[in-house]
Amino acid sequence: DQQVKQNSPSLSVQEGRISILNCDYTNSMFDYFLWYKKYPAEGPTFLISISSIKDKNEDGRFTVFLNKSAKHLSLHIVPSQPGDSAVYFCAASAANTGNQFYFGTGTSLTVIP
Amino acid sequence: NAGVTQTPKFRVLKTGQSMTLLCAQDMNHEYMYWYRQDPGMGLRLIHYSVGEGTTAKGEVPDGYNVSRLKKQNFLLGLESAAPSQTSVYFCASIPGSWNTEAFFGQGTRLTVV
Numbered sequence: 001d002q003q004v005k006q007n008s009p010s011l012s013v014q015e016g017r018i019s020i021l022n023c024d025y026t027n028s029m030f031d032y033f034l035w036y037k038k039y040p041a042e043g044p045t046f047l048i049s050i051s052s053i054k055d056k057n058e059d060g061r062f063t064v065f066l067n068k069s070a071k072h073l074s075l076h077i078v079p080s081q082p083g084d085s086a087v088y089f090c091a092a093s094a095a096n097t098g099n100q101f102y103f104g105t106g107t108s109l110t111v112i113p
Numbered sequence: 114n115a116g117v118t119q120t121p122k123f124r125v126l127k128t129g130q131s132m133t134l135l136c137a138q139d140m141n142h143e144y145m146y147w148y149r150q151d152p153g154m155g156l157r158l159i160h161y162s163v164g165e166g167t168t169a170k171g172e173v174p175d176g177y178n179v180s181r182l183k184k185q186n187f188l189l190g191l192e193s194a195a196p197s198q199t200s201v202y203f204c205a206s207i208p209g210s211w212n213t214e215a216f217f218g219q220g221t222r223l224t225v226v
Contacts, residue, residue, distance in 0.1 A: 004155075036217075041219075042219055042220070043117070043205075044217045089156065100158055100171065101205075101215055105155040
């Protein structure tokens with residue numbers, strides 16, 4: 001059973017607009033959440049993270065929001081750029097699980113010029 | 114600084130053959146992980162290690178063995194390859210402290226025919 005879920009396999013957005021990628025989790029013990037970006041034929045690269053003591057974290061054009069009561073997090077990209085076109089994975093971990101990271105199935109983002 | 118390096122990048126095996134995938138990191142990280150990525154399944158943890166000489170099972174360990182004889186290397190072995198093990202394999206590492214991102218290798222594309 002998937003503990004981290006990304007229900008949208010793909011998303012298309014116009015350049016300059018906002019991209020919103022969503023992620024849900026089921027394990028209430030998760031206390032650290034991350035977003036990774038992956039280009040074809042490359043390994044995932046870290047984008048942004050948030051710990052469970054926060055509800056928002058910003059880094060430039062990227063903002064991650066965490067709603068613990070809903071077990072939901074989202075990644076906002078503003079403004080979206082064609083170079084943002086990639087597969088985005090959300091991941092979660094818990095301090096008591098040997099730092100195992102549980103990944104979602106990914107959302108393929110296409111930013112249309 | 115090479116980061117996380119995986120060898121080989123591509124491999125084709127016949128059913129029943131064996132092989133070893135090598136992961137090497139030069140960041141003095143304590144924790145290392147092996148994941149597999151399959152379409153629609155995201156990244157799933159195969160085995161991981163919390164330090165030299167230690168290994169533990171992840172979500173999908175069957176058919177694989179691992180060893181961590183040196184801190185910088187984490188080996189993934191397939192004793193008798195099966196077509197179901199056709200996948201892209203990623204190695205990752207973290208320093209060992211909680212609340213930190215994982216660094217990934219570039220991946221190994223394995224096809225078992």
